[in-house]
Amino acid sequence: MTTKEAARPVSAPAPRPPVTAKQAKRRASLRHLPLHVICILVGATIVVPLLFGILGGFKDNGQLVTRPFGLPDPWVFENYADMLVSSGFWRPLGNSIFIAVATTLLVVLASALAAFVFARFAFRGRELLFTLFSIGLMFPFAVAILPLYVVLREMDLLDNPLGVILPQAAFGLPMTIIILRGFFRDIPGSVEEAAILDGCTPWGFFWRILLPMARPALATVSVLAVVSSWNNFMLPLVVFNDPSMWTLPLGVQQFQGQYAADTARILAYVTLAIVPSIAFYALAERHLTSGLTSGATKG
């Protein structure tokens, strides 16, 4: 490891004096001290803003001025309590969950079907079609937002959850198809042959054998789809006028606009809105990081 070598003069390859385990340990922890200091400083830039939000929600606006640091005194539970009994938090939360789940189901199912065809069948125009989907990776969401809005308006999908679900699924297709295709391709042909010999139809093979085998890949693409749907802001912003449709990012943003002077209340809302993200992260951390890194480190 690099630091181990840094401590040893390179010009002296002579055998090192024997070091007891205890000494080595102490030396290591001394050497690591600056590293810990850096880590703690960086960690503080993340923890402090979050703590500011969490604790700020327990203060009132007067306390935010008089006691900007430190614990609330007295603890004010009103901000959180008000939020938790009003529909201003639960409604957007429910909408976000519904839209994320529907988007994920749709994009994963449609992509899995297409990826299955791309991975395991040869037909004319296959590569062309696959390239067409890959090109979709090049289209950032912002580029399409205007015409997309016009299309959705003509389809009468404004102020309709489908107006967000369908485009999100459509824009998620390229990435999902590419990941799943790679995975489906790695499943040995002998498995498929055995299934066909046993009388499986293509659908039967896909549904009963391929999908169950691809569970890890499905989990990864699902987690990515949930996160991108959960965090999407631009599309819900233009599609939903009706406050009862708002998703969580939209709700937070509108709330901030509405109660601009009531900092403590906004902090309470923000803190509550962070909780589901962090909870999901805790549950799906492995899939999330593996999904994000798989694209960038292979090849």
Add this chain to the structure above:
Amino acid sequence: MRGRRRNGPVLALFLLPALLLFVGLVLGPIVLGLYTSFFSWNGFGGLPTQFVGLANFTRLWSDDVFLGDLQRGLILIVLSVGIQLPVSLGLALLVNQPIRGRSVYRVLFFAPYVLSEVITAVLFTMLLSPNNGLVNNLLGLLPGDVQQTWLANPDTVLYAVFVVVSWKYFGFHMVLYLAARQSIPQELTEAASSDGANAWQVFRHVTLPLLGPTIRISIFLSVIGTIQLFDLVWVLTGGGPVHGSETMAVTLFQYGFKRFEVGYASAISVTMFLICLVFALVYQRFVLRRDLEGAMTVLGAAK
């Protein structure tokens, strides 16, 4: 395999949902956007009719806000590639060291990435607020007058945006670098150091070249992401004050959804796409080529 030919209709059926979605809601709108960029249109009443040729595009080159967008985008890209990514790389190497609690640090550093840009922006609006925001309160403890109206001052706002963007995304890049660093076999660095290389030399001549492909991809993602930056800026500043933090996506949103100059806004989005496309092609041609070579051959061979 036998019976493949009869699968034609089934395959078509399998492809249908994805194709419908993709053509209807990705390709269709893109083509429509390209079409409307040649018209003067307020976005209402059927297809646009007032053809203006390239007027929308030539207007871009005399639009100070748009030219400013390009300049601000460039500043953000330079800052990201020059500061944010090297810091992420340093931290990745740091949490790769066998120090106590490194897994805690890893998880913690990545945490901001899972928050939405909107939540991040609202939180930082509060932190950077001129009255009783935490940042100014902390700076108030220092001697001198270093407090600022960070988001209301055209001179500081872009840098404030950069800090918030970095806060949210450095963990993402760190995780990419970390994964790449962990895939470097330990024998390589060990061999280099037993040959007498010092820590810096091992990093410079072994680790860094092997991280190359990942670094190049991460620069690519960072640049494309910066060009498209919207949510965070929209919530944090709305592009203001006096366009001080406006990005291309914010400008196109303003024209498209606030002023109903849909034709002109479409021209901005087409230009934005072209910038991304040209960057992607040039970058792939000259920078990523070597990295992709292996992957491309595999793709071709597997036909």
